Amino acid sequence: MLFLLGVSLIFGVSGTLNMAALAELIPTVPERTRALLHAGAAILGVAFLIKTAMWPLGFWLPRTYAAAAPAVAAMFALMTKVGIYVLLRLGLLLFGDEAGPASSHFGSDWMLWGGVATMLAGTIGMLGARDLGKLAGYNVVISSGTLLAAIGLQHEAVTAGALAYLVISTLAIAAFFLVAGLLASDGDEETDDTLILEPYEQPGETQANESLYAKEDESRVVLSAPIAMLGLSFSACAVLLAGLPPLSGFLAKLALLAPMLDADARPGASVVFGLVIFAGFCTVIALCRAGIQIFWVESERIFPKVRLTESTSIAILLGLCLLLTLLAEAPLRYLRDTAAQLHAPASYIHAVLPPMGAAP
Numbered sequence: 001m002l003f004l005l006g007v008s009l010i011f012g013v014s015g016t017l018n019m020a021a022l023a024e025l026i027p028t029v030p031e032r033t034r035a036l037l038h039a040g041a042a043i044l045g046v047a048f049l050i051k052t053a054m055w056p057l058g059f060w061l062p063r064t065y066a067a068a069a070p071a072v073a074a075m076f077a078l079m080t081k082v083g084i085y086v087l088l089r090l091g092l093l094l095f096g097d098e099a100g101p102a103s104s105h106f107g108s109d110w111m112l113w114g115g116v117a118t119m120l121a122g123t124i125g126m127l128g129a130r131d132l133g134k135l136a137g138y139n140v141v142i143s144s145g146t147l148l149a150a151i152g153l154q155h156e157a158v159t160a161g162a163l164a165y166l167v168i169s170t171l172a173i174a175a176f177f178l179v180a181g182l183l184a185s186d187g188d189e190e191t192d193d194t195l196i197l198e199p200y201e202q203p204g205e206t207q208a209n210e211s212l213y214a215k216e217d218e219s220r221v222v223l224s225a226p227i228a229m230l231g232l233s234f235s236a237c238a239v240l241l242a243g244l245p246p247l248s249g250f251l252a253k254l255a256l257l258a259p260m261l262d263a264d265a266r267p268g269a270s271v272v273f274g275l276v277i278f279a280g281f282c283t284v285i286a287l288c289r290a291g292i293q294i295f296w297v298e299s300e301r302i303f304p305k306v307r308l309t310e311s312t313s314i315a316i317l318l319g320l321c322l323l324l325t326l327l328a329e330a331p332l333r334y335l336r337d338t339a340a341q342l343h344a345p346a347s348y349i350h351a352v353l354p355p356m357g358a359a360p
Helices: 002-014 019-028 031-052 061-067 070-094 108-128 132-153 156-183 225-242 248-261 269-297 308-326 329-343 346-352
Strands: none
Touching (some): 002 019, 031 132, 070 108, 070 156, 132 269, 156 225, 156 308, 156 329, 225 248, 225 269, 248 269, 248 308
């Protein structure tokens, strides 16, 4: 409904829905109707911000994704980024530097500070999550907030890094949803709480743990192939989502953060820089806690049987992340060219709408 309302207002003011035509018309819109145009663009933006789970519009996402089937949640992780793409594309095309002083960078500050608030909300929720489904859902919120803040800066090099982060975070979160689904209980009432993570120990608790250190266990631990696969996949997802070296998650965050240190970066870039680092640190804490609880603490945990198709899906997603680590230069060069084209939309406008008098 919000999408249709926004599109209707834009059409009522401009008389067209062609994006190239809109980009040419926006600088010439009369001042008496420009506020209506901005209202339509804002309503349209809210529709996509709900999809991207910007705070406080994203309250629905963690529980919804956690309740979905793992394969469906993995696809939803991809669909969430569709809203990011629309905001990036329309924001730079319609409200870039060529939109005139009244409409230039319209909504960019909302995306910047809304992304900052979304990262904070996702980080707090991730630290409090006690099951893997919600933990993965809050990682989606953090990645959406990071991308919204990066788009709000409207800096070409930051946009290139944001595109790299979009690809890597989407693949890693999709793989994490699949791993979480394999680690979930099978519905037995006696094991339904196997994925409920234990809360942090309170300062006043005096539980005796001498038995844990009374005698060193020197027995050799042998892991079956499915358990080893789940453990390695979980560890790879944690490294990718936290942005730790040497995998492509680190390279994507480096490409995103390095341009924020430039002197010509917009105000607020230092806040985004520090918050991305902080969110990555909290991701390490939350995923390490979950991994220790699942693979080390609960020695009697019964891991499910892993079918070949399930393990293959995870291997493909993580394999793509590994491939992007080994062949990082070519994808990054492509994304830099993409960002340059997005920040200079004149070539797109002229390709769609040839200049007057030009040969057909």
